[in-house]
Amino acid sequence: MVRFLIRRVMLGILVLWLVTLAVFFIFFDLNSSGPESVAHRLGGRQATPQTIKLIEARLHLKDPLPKQYWYFLFGYPGQDVANGPPRNHGILPIGGSPHFFHTPDLGYSYINGENVNHKLWIAFPITFSLAIGAAVLWLGMGLLSGIWSAIRPRSLLDRGFTLTALFFYSFPTFVLGYVLLLLLYYYLTKAGHAWFPAGTYIPFTSDPWQWARHLLLPWFTLAAVTAAAYTRLTRGSMLDVLGEDYIRTARAKGLPERRVVFRHGLRAALTPIVTQFGIDLGSLLGGAIITEKVFSLPGLGYEAVAAITSNDLPVIIGVVVIATTAIVAANLVVDVLYAVLDPRVRLH
Amino acid sequence: MTVGDIVSATHVPDEGPLAVGPEAARKIEGRSPWQLAFERLRRDRAAAISLVIIILIILMAVIAPVFAHLTGHGVFEQFRDTGLSVDGLPRSPRSAFLFGTDDQGRDVLVRVAYGARVSLIVGVLATALTVSIGTVIGLAAGYLGKLVDTVLARLIDVMLSLPFLLFAISLASVFQPSLTIVIVVLGIFSWSSVARIVRGQVLSIREREYVEAARAMGAGPWRIMFIDILPNVLAPIIVYTTLLIPVSIVGEATLSYLGVGVQPPTADWGQMIAEAATYYSVAPWFLIFPSLALLITTLAFNIFGDGVRDAFDPRSDRQMG
Numbered sequence: 001m002v003r004f005l006i007r008r009v010m011l012g013i014l015v016l017w018l019v020t021l022a023v024f025f026i027f028f029d030l031n032s033s034g035p036e037s038v039a040h041r042l043g044g045r046q047a048t049p050q051t052i053k054l055i056e057a058r059l060h061l062k063d064p065l066p067k068q069y070w071y072f073l074f075g076y077p078g079q080d081v082a083n084g085p086p087r088n089h090g091i092l093p094i095g096g097s098p099h100f101f102h103t104p105d106l107g108y109s110y111i112n113g114e115n116v117n118h119k120l121w122i123a124f125p126i127t128f129s130l131a132i133g134a135a136v137l138w139l140g141m142g143l144l145s146g147i148w149s150a151i152r153p154r155s156l157l158d159r160g161f162t163l164t165a166l167f168f169y170s171f172p173t174f175v176l177g178y179v180l181l182l183l184l185y186y187y188l189t190k191a192g193h194a195w196f197p198a199g200t201y202i203p204f205t206s207d208p209w210q211w212a213r214h215l216l217l218p219w220f221t222l223a224a225v226t227a228a229a230y231t232r233l234t235r236g237s238m239l240d241v242l243g244e245d246y247i248r249t250a251r252a253k254g255l256p257e258r259r260v261v262f263r264h265g266l267r268a269a270l271t272p273i274v275t276q277f278g279i280d281l282g283s284l285l286g287g288a289i290i291t292e293k294v295f296s297l298p299g300l301g302y303e304a305v306a307a308i309t310s311n312d313l314p315v316i317i318g319v320v321v322i323a324t325t326a327i328v329a330a331n332l333v334v335d336v337l338y339a340v341l342d343p344r345v346r347l348h
Numbered sequence: 349m350t351v352g353d354i355v356s357a358t359h360v361p362d363e364g365p366l367a368v369g370p371e372a373a374r375k376i377e378g379r380s381p382w383q384l385a386f387e388r389l390r391r392d393r394a395a396a397i398s399l400v401i402i403i404l405i406i407l408m409a410v411i412a413p414v415f416a417h418l419t420g421h422g423v424f425e426q427f428r429d430t431g432l433s434v435d436g437l438p439r440s441p442r443s444a445f446l447f448g449t450d451d452q453g454r455d456v457l458v459r460v461a462y463g464a465r466v467s468l469i470v471g472v473l474a475t476a477l478t479v480s481i482g483t484v485i486g487l488a489a490g491y492l493g494k495l496v497d498t499v500l501a502r503l504i505d506v507m508l509s510l511p512f513l514l515f516a517i518s519l520a521s522v523f524q525p526s527l528t529i530v531i532v533v534l535g536i537f538s539w540s541s542v543a544r545i546v547r548g549q550v551l552s553i554r555e556r557e558y559v560e561a562a563r564a565m566g567a568g569p570w571r572i573m574f575i576d577i578l579p580n581v582l583a584p585i586i587v588y589t590t591l592l593i594p595v596s597i598v599g600e601a602t603l604s605y606l607g608v609g610v611q612p613p614t615a616d617w618g619q620m621i622a623e624a625a626t627y628y629s630v631a632p633w634f635l636i637f638p639s640l641a642l643l644i645t646t647l648a649f650n651i652f653g654d655g656v657r658d659a660f661d662p663r664s665d666r667q668m669g
Binding site: 011015018019022023026027030031032041166167169170171172173174175178179181182186278279281282283285286289290293294304305307308309311313316317319320323324327328331 | 502506508509510511512513514515517518519520521522523594598601602605606607608618621625628629632635639642643646647650651654
């Protein structure tokens with residue numbers, strides 16, 4: 001198990017490193033014609049010539065690319081002057097000066113001088129709340145309806161679930177979001193039933209009940225499309241497992257059906273679902289971007305989309321780095337969970 | 349989530365490949381798996397209906413100029429007097445504007461018709477690109493094996509788990525957004541699911557006798573991969589292709605909705621929805637019609653794709669998740 005863990009962590013670090021390489025390549029080299037065009041890109045639409053010069057000097061854009069990449073990771077030299085220009089320690093939490101260990105530094109937005117770390121620190125809990133709630137909801141809906149379908153295949157309920165699943169699966173996330181916004185928020189509120197509030201985010205720490213109530217529609221929007229796929233996945237996997245000999249044995253020795261289905265059946269049926277869950281974390285984040293835009297929740301995705309309009313690239317870089325780190329970390333957790341569920345995984 | 353998770357919901361195929369009805373029992377003739385699949389697809393009523401809808405949507409895209417001609421409203425034409433209310437707001441559906449108007453006084457009906465063009469073009473081209481890349485990488489990983497497979501399989505895993513939309517946003521913010529960029533971005537980031545399926549199929553096929561025979565006769569890896577193996581993994585590739593089209597269409601609409609896809613004033617469903625979002629309380633029709641068009645299109649393609657999958661593999665209902 002320890003060896004398995006070490007290998008997984010190493011792999012995660014490798015992926016993160018590749019991601020930083022990709023991000024650096026996309027923003028500092030791809031489709032650019034020299035240092036000035038990169039500076040123009042990072043400076044936003046309305047950057048003045050002075051800003052461009054400043055960016056060029058501060059990020060050492062005239063240095064060779066490998067050197068720039070090194071700075072990008074470990075920090076830019078010559079910026080530790082007291083009261084001088086904003087520091088940039090690089091996106092890794094290690095290396096650089098004056099302290100070897102430090103918080104990863106995502107730099108500054110050149111449009112309004114805002115600290116990207118600070119901006120995303122505020123946005124992160126919103127995306128996190130959205131993603132966690134949606135993941136719980138989608139697994140819950142998908143697993144329950146899938147198990148139910150598998151216990152009584154070809155029943156009316158099974159057909160109903162599969163049809164509903166296909167219907168929701170075909171919904172683009174933002175279309176579903178607007179349908180809910182229009183029907184459950186706008187028309188209901190207009191009719192005097194303000195059951196589903198929207199458009200604001202209440203922090204969990206200030207009022208958990210209102211936090212959940214305000215996130216209900218976004219959660220459902222984000223969860224429904226994926227839950228549909230999980231209904232089918234669970235149903236297929238459960239049907240396969242319930243056809244196995246050991247399930248017949250379990251029934252034959254007189255175990256109650258509930259125990260057969262949940263203890264003996266579900267555990268084995270869960271492995272493909274856990275695999276798929278790890279894969280879907282990335283699209284969960286993609287869906288979160290869309291959902292945040294639909295419901296105007298100022299999370300990471302919302303900031304990223306807003307940054308496209310103003311061409312605020314440092315913010316986009318920051319969101320990509322944070323989001324992929326979160327996904328790699330979450331994948332690690334899923335992999336460990338997988339190894340606990342299915343002991344065979346640990347062996348090779 | 350990958351395309352593989354969508355599974356049949358239209359009907360439950362309870363007849364095996366042999367149960368073709370009483371008339372088939374009378375005269376026995378040899379049929380290729382392809383003929384059988386086609387036969388099964390023809391019997392699938394839900395697939396037939398969705399195919400008709402798909403054809404209607406294609407027709408709508410082709411004859412979009414006819415809509416413009418009949419209504420007398422161009423796609424980009426703004427009717428500031430007749431198409432906007434006194435307050436400058438979109439006007440509701442009426443005889444002159446069957447689907448109402450948008451925020452700039454343009455005809456929503458005509459724009460929805462033109463929007464089908466972008467969706468279908470991107471849907472087909474991006475899917476073609478995705479499938480081509482995925483097939484080549486899947487073949488290479490599955491057949492060449494060893495180090496190639498280890499590296500490619502890891503790459504597939506990593507690509508599957510990365511947030512595609514964020515990288516799409518990054519690429520689009522570095523390039524000028526355009527239709528080509530949308531197609532390339534969709535292709536680059538969705539090949540991994542195809543590659544995973546193809547690789548799995550190739551792994552089981554490459555140990556077969558006919559591949560060994562080809563190798564014994566001195567065929568090179570390229571010949572074996574593309575002449576001997578590829579035709580035998582074509583069925584899952586075709587199934588995947590039909591299921592990928594709606595995914596590509598939604599992908600394009602999403603990118604355009606976020607502002608990194610097709611740029612205004614080109615009529616595009618995703619972008620229309622983004623524009624309509626501000627007006628959803630005063631002009632719901634502006635939001636509803638492009639949304640409905642997008643939903644009907646993806647639903648039709650999904651149901652049809654399901655039918656194709658069931659036709660090629662009647663047992664798929666149990667095998668796939």
